Amino acid sequence: MNRFWCLFFVASAVLAVVFFYIGPACGWWFPGVAASPLGQQIDDLFYLILAITGVTFIGVHAVLGYILWKFSGKEGKRSDFQHGSHTLEVVWSIVPAGVLLFIALYQMDVWAAFRMKSRFDQEALANPIAEVTARQFEWRIRYPAPGKVLQDTPQPDDLYTVNDLHAPAGKPVVIKLRSEDVLHSFFLPHLRVKQDAVPGLVIPVWFEANEPKAYDLVCAELCGWGHYKMRGQLTAQPQADFDAYMKKLKETQFDDGFKEAADE
Amino acid sequence: MRFSSLSIICLGGMSLALAGCGQPPEPVFAPSAKATVLVPAAQRLVSESLVENFGTPNKLVAWQQFPINYGAAEPTASDAGRHDEGWRLREGRKLYMVHCLHCHGVAGDGAGPTSRFLNPRPRDYRQGVFKFKSTAGGMKPSTADLHRTLVEGIPGTYMPSFVLLGQEQIGLLADYVKWLSIRGEFEEKLAGGMGKAGATSEELRKSYKDKRESDKSISYEAVENEILDDIRKELPETLTERAQDLTDDWLAGENPENATFPTAKRVRPDAASIARGRELFLSKDVKCSDCHGPAGRGDGPMTEQFIKITDSDRSYDTPGFRDFWGQPIVPRNLTRGVYRFGRRPIDLYRKVKNGIHGTPMPAISNRVTEEQIWDVVNFVMSLPFGGKESASPGEADGEGGEAKVAEAAGS
Ligand SMILES: [Cu+2]
Numbered sequence: 001m002n003r004f005w006c007l008f009f010v011a012s013a014v015l016a017v018v019f020f021y022i023g024p025a026c027g028w029w030f031p032g033v034a035a036s037p038l039g040q041q042i043d044d045l046f047y048l049i050l051a052i053t054g055v056t057f058i059g060v061h062a063v064l065g066y067i068l069w070k071f072s073g074k075e076g077k078r079s080d081f082q083h084g085s086h087t088l089e090v091v092w093s094i095v096p097a098g099v100l101l102f103i104a105l106y107q108m109d110v111w112a113a114f115r116m117k118s119r120f121d122q123e124a125l126a127n128p129i130a131e132v133t134a135r136q137f138e139w140r141i142r143y144p145a146p147g148k149v150l151q152d153t154p155q156p157d158d159l160y161t162v163n164d165l166h167a168p169a170g171k172p173v174v175i176k177l178r179s180e181d182v183l184h185s186f187f188l189p190h191l192r193v194k195q196d197a198v199p200g201l202v203i204p205v206w207f208e209a210n211e212p213k214a215y216d217l218v219c220a221e222l223c224g225w226g227h228y229k230m231r232g233q234l235t236a237q238p239q240a241d242f243d244a245y246m247k248k249l250k251e252t253q254f255d256d257g258f259k260e261a262a263d264e
Numbered sequence: 265m266r267f268s269s270l271s272i273i274c275l276g277g278m279s280l281a282l283a284g285c286g287q288p289p290e291p292v293f294a295p296s297a298k299a300t301v302l303v304p305a306a307q308r309l310v311s312e313s314l315v316e317n318f319g320t321p322n323k324l325v326a327w328q329q330f331p332i333n334y335g336a337a338e339p340t341a342s343d344a345g346r347h348d349e350g351w352r353l354r355e356g357r358k359l360y361m362v363h364c365l366h367c368h369g370v371a372g373d374g375a376g377p378t379s380r381f382l383n384p385r386p387r388d389y390r391q392g393v394f395k396f397k398s399t400a401g402g403m404k405p406s407t408a409d410l411h412r413t414l415v416e417g418i419p420g421t422y423m424p425s426f427v428l429l430g431q432e433q434i435g436l437l438a439d440y441v442k443w444l445s446i447r448g449e450f451e452e453k454l455a456g457g458m459g460k461a462g463a464t465s466e467e468l469r470k471s472y473k474d475k476r477e478s479d480k481s482i483s484y485e486a487v488e489n490e491i492l493d494d495i496r497k498e499l500p501e502t503l504t505e506r507a508q509d510l511t512d513d514w515l516a517g518e519n520p521e522n523a524t525f526p527t528a529k530r531v532r533p534d535a536a537s538i539a540r541g542r543e544l545f546l547s548k549d550v551k552c553s554d555c556h557g558p559a560g561r562g563d564g565p566m567t568e569q570f571i572k573i574t575d576s577d578r579s580y581d582t583p584g585f586r587d588f589w590g591q592p593i594v595p596r597n598l599t600r601g602v603y604r605f606g607r608r609p610i611d612l613y614r615k616v617k618n619g620i621h622g623t624p625m626p627a628i629s630n631r632v633t634e635e636q637i638w639d640v641v642n643f644v645m646s647l648p649f650g651g652k653e654s655a656s657p658g659e660a661d662g663e664g665g666e667a668k669v670a671e672a673a674g675s
Pocket of ligand 1: 134136184185219220221222223227230
């Protein structure tokens with residue numbers, strides 16, 4: 001029994017190594033490979049933190065194991081009493097603070113790329129593809145008419161859809177996010193994009209899908225009983241397909257149902 | 265992926281331990297209010313014919329008479345047993361249980377557990393009354409109409425869009441809704457008929473009293489049996505008749521000839537057309553503004569009136585319109601630009617021309633020409649934009665205006 005706790009802490013260090021390896025290696029950690037350039041950078045940040053915490057965790061456990069091994073209680077020997085060490089406390093406060101500061105500074109660039117309007121692709125920012133309005137429990141989408149610029153208020157020729165957001169792939173695009181009722185969160189897990197939708201605010205969000213395919217769009221803010229159902233989809237398409245889609249949307253939405261006599 | 269199966273087993277075991285192994289209660293088709301007022305023997309007759317012809321939630325019966333695609337057996341399908349006779353109905357039920365039940369209820373009575381919190385209430389399909397359809401008046405919707413409702417959802421209400429379920433699943437759901445509606449209407453009509461024949465407890469007591477006046481020796485049971493015998497005798501015929509009526513109704517809804525289409529092209533939504541539409545909107549003849557108000561805000565004078573309760577000579581004790589289901593309803597505020605029935609010109613045309621079944625919104629007077637209807641539609645479509653020229657396709661005015669970006673982000 002003497003050595004039990006020693007072995008326990010050493011074993012957890014070994015287990016941690018195994019899990020830190022298989023988590024990322026088997027793709028358990030993230031929902032798939034990042035599907036956008038910024039997503040890859042965000043993943044790299046996560047891996048950096050994993051490395052830092054991993055090394056720390058394993059180091060601490062190795063030391064702990066060693067100390068438990070070396071100094072575990074012996075029959076008849078009493079323990080010493082120590083009131084603590086000022087130097088040690090300063091060291092273990094300053095070192096983590098330094099690490100945190102490093103992480104904070106190191107990630108600023110990615111953060112800025114995601115959040116600062118001055119760092120957005122300016123062309124995309126000037127031409128948002130759509131306004132996405134979250135409401136309990138769906139995503140209502142308003143596109144500007146082809147060739148026009150999205151306005152803050154609805155326009156007569158705007159085009160409307162629900163839940164299925166289309167966007168051109170392979171280039172940065174901007175949407176304007178708003179909420180009709182409560183807090184929601186626009187989450188594209190594969191693109192590593194997550195942004196709260198806040199009632200009263202119009203928030204530009206940019207993303208870039210590497211490949212033309214369908215990605216999940218989910219709500220990441222508990223917004224009511226139907227939160228779990230608030231699923232949408234981002235359909236990234238080649239530009240030409242996207243243009244064709246918009247054209248079709250326009251035709252359907254302005255359908256007056258009149259059939260030429262020739263049809264009959 | 266050895267790890268993942270292991271962890272699934274662990275998690276599964278844990279959640280079982282936490283949740284316990286209790287079975288959920290068996291779902292039942294709750295009886296309609298028209299049936300519950302009947303005497304017990306008549307109630308039994310109704311529920312027996314329902315179980316025989318429609319089954320129970322866990323054992324559905326596909327009554328072949330109705331124009332529903334129940335799904336024929338597909339012996340080639342490899343997924344054993346899934347594609348037996350009637351599989352579409354069963355699959356539809358499963359999907360309905362997952363996606364719709366909590367609002368629309370097991371029997372489609374609009375009384376699911378979340379329905380209490382919603383306004384407007386989820387649709388009670390059992391009267392066969394639908395608002396969102398291409399057909400006129402009280403006609404049934406076509407399958408395509410139900411399909412469209414499920415794809416688009418109903419903006420401005422809690423009815424969500426199910427577009428991501430895909431065509432096939434939406435098709436299954438639309439057919440299941442149709443089946444529930446037929447089942448419900450069948451029940452309401454059958455029970456309603458028995459009620460009219462005097463089989464409610466109240467009516468029975470009355471006729472017993474009447475009969476006692478001429479014949480002191482007559483027993484209550486004898487009166488009851490007499491009425492029930494009549495009902496029983498006619499039951500087979502009643503059943504076929506009801507089923508035939510419903511079949512005809514739904515077939516008519518399905519008939520493409522009954523879908524409303526304009527016979528004239530949409531009038532160009534220019535200022536002149538909008539002005540004409542406005543005049544009609546306010547006119548004595550068309551009277552939209554009585555309900556929707558002169559500015560289209562849904563606050564017309566008629567919304568202040570006390571409305572009579574159907575089948576009674578009393579009025580509701582609060583002013584304002586009620587819909588077919590007795591729920592308060594307000595004429596739409598047309599300046600908001602939220603269109604429950606769709607924002608295509610054809611959708612608005614249909615609503616203006618046919619009215620909205622199940623609501624006080626009437627069909628437009630038939631003295632109005634097609635072009636005039638389009639004028640009204642153009643006016644309605646311009647209301648969210650202050651009555652300015654509304655949009656029509658293919659009109660590029662080149663200039664897009666400037667993009668303004670809110671100050672929300674980047675801080
Ligand atoms: Cu949400």
